[in-house]
Amino acid sequence: MVMSPGAIARYAGAVMSRWKPDADGRLIEAALVLFDRQGYEDTTVADLAASAGLTRRTFFRYFSDKREVLFSGAGELERLWVNAVTGAPKGCGAMVAMEAGFAAVAEVFTERHSFAKIRARIIAANPELQERELIKLEKLASSVAAALEERGIEAGRAALAAYTGVQIFHLAFARWIAQDDPGGLLPLMHESLEELREVLTS
C-alpha cells in the first residue's frame, strides 16, 4: 500500500488523535509525517515541535532526542509482556509463560497497522534507527527473561525462551507489516512459533 503524504498525515492524525491527543501524541504524529516525507536526517527537533504546535522546550520535556519519538511505545510493550509473564498460570513452563505475552503485545498494535508500516519504512531507511530498534528488542528480551527467572525458571532456559519469543515477535511483525491485512498479528506470532518448532525438529 502506497499512501500519499497527505493521506499519511490524515491517517496518522486520525490514529494519533484516537491514541494520544496530547503533546507527546502530537509530537509522535509530527515525527511520523516529517521523517517519512523529508527524511529523518533532515528533520530537526525544532521542525517536530513547530509541526505539533509546541516549543522545543516542550519537546524535551517528553523526549531526550528526536530518535526517541519513534520508540515511545517500547516501555509500554515491555510492561505488558512482563505483566503477562508474571500473571501466567502457576507452574506452567517457560514457553507457555513467555507466550502469555503474545496476546498483550498484539493487542497494542490493533488499529496501528498503517502507523507500523510507516514507522518501519522510516526505520529501514536509517541505520541509526535500526540500531535503536534492535537495542529496544534486546532490552525487551532481557526483561522477559528476568520475569521468567522470577517464576523460578533457570536462567539459561529463561533466556532461550525470552530471546526466542522476542525474535518470533520481530519476524512475525515484519510479516505483518508486509501484508495488506491489518488484522492477524497474533495468529502470525503463533504461526511463526509453530513453524520454528517444525524447522527445529525436522
Add this chain to the structure above:
Amino acid sequence: MVMSPGAIARYAGAVMSRWKPDADGRLIEAALVLFDRQGYEDTTVADLAASAGLTRRTFFRYFSDKREVLFSGAGELERLWVNAVTGAPKGCGAMVAMEAGFAAVAEVFTERHSFAKIRARIIAANPELQERELIKLEKLASSVAAALEERGIEAGRAALAAYTGVQIFHLAFARWIAQDDPGGLLPLMHESLEELREVLTS
C-alpha cells in the same frame, strides 16, 4: 578472571601479534587496551593511532570511525558462516545447513577467549557499542538467511533458521565468555540449540 591493564596489554599484544601483526592489528590491539583502561568515550582516534605508532591518516585508511575497530571481524565471520551454509551437503534441511556454520564460527574464536572477554566488557559499558554489535548480528542473520534461500529453502523458514542460529550463537557466546574455560564455544552452541529444542517442545 581479572587482568591488570599491563597483563591485558601483554596478553592482547601476544594474541594480536599472532593474529594480525600489521597496522590494523596494532590498531585493534590499541583499542582493546585503551577502551578498556580509559573508557571508550575518552579515547580518541588520535590516541589509538599514537598507541599503535601510526598517524590519524593511516587509521582512516583502515577504519571509518573508532567504533568500527571493535567490529573488524564481523565481515570474516559472515563470510565463513555463509560459505559453510553454501557448502553444506545437498538436500539437507534448513537447520542442518545453518548449523554447518557453527564449527567455522567457533573456529574463529579459538585462542581469542581473553580477547573476547575484554571486548565484551568494553561493549557492555557503552550503549552505542551494544547497538553496533546488535546490528552486526542482524546483518549476519540476514546474510545466513539469504544463503539458505539460495539453497532453495523458502524465505520464512530460512529466516527462522538463520535468526535462531545467530541468536543461539549470541547466547552461547555470552555463556562462553562468562566461563573461565577458553575452550568449548562449539559444544556450547550445540548444547544451547539442543536446550532450545527441549524448551520449545516441553
